[in-house]
Amino acid sequence: MTLKTRQTKMTAVIVVSIIFLMLGLAFASVPLYQVFCQKTGFGGTPKIVAAPYQGMVISHREIRIQFNADVNPQLPWIFKPLQREIKIKVGQNALAFYQAKNLSNRPITGMATYNVVPDKAGKYFNKMVCFCFIEQILIPGQTMDMPVQFYLDPDIEKDPDCEDIQVITLSYTFHPYKPGMVPFKSPYEK
DSSP: OOHHHHHHHHHHHHHHHHHHHHHHHHHHHHHHHHHHHHHHOGGGOOEEOSSOOOOSOOOSOEEEEEEEEEEOTTSOEEEEESSSEEEEETTOOEEEEEEEEEOSSSOEEEEEEEEEESGGGGGGEEEEEEGGGSOEEEOTTOEEEEEEEEEEOGGGGGOGGGTTOOEEEEEEEEEEOOTTOOOOOOTTOO
16 A cells, blocks of 8 residues: 555545534534533523522512513414512522413423523523423323422622613423424433
């Protein structure tokens, strides 16, 4: 084998390896980005935590939490918050409910995506229990109440960028579940 043939084969192996590496990164980017956003609160993504806030300090500062619900047009569901807003103190554990109803004549699986506005509040908005952690199956005509348990991390009080926050909106959008979608896992799941 000549030197030129060896170099050509080596170049081909390197190029093919780079292509497979790029494809692997492309497929891994969505789940990795979701994990990054959940851990850091980036882009208004609430953090997922394993337990309610156990601190002794609950602030006197109250923040209004507003609830929003949307449905992808391809999903024949009604989806709405059961309360429009609540007031909570920073550090206080809170529980809210959304409701979904399947309007079709067949079982349908949906999955919710979520975020908070303003984005800068995302890293302080901690969810312990949420229907968005798993796909939801509703049989024809079924109505289901779905809980979300959360708290605002007291560290929000130390962030000068968050001093002006008086209202945080928690927003969910339900989409039809498709095989291959990466569901969020509850911290309680083993």
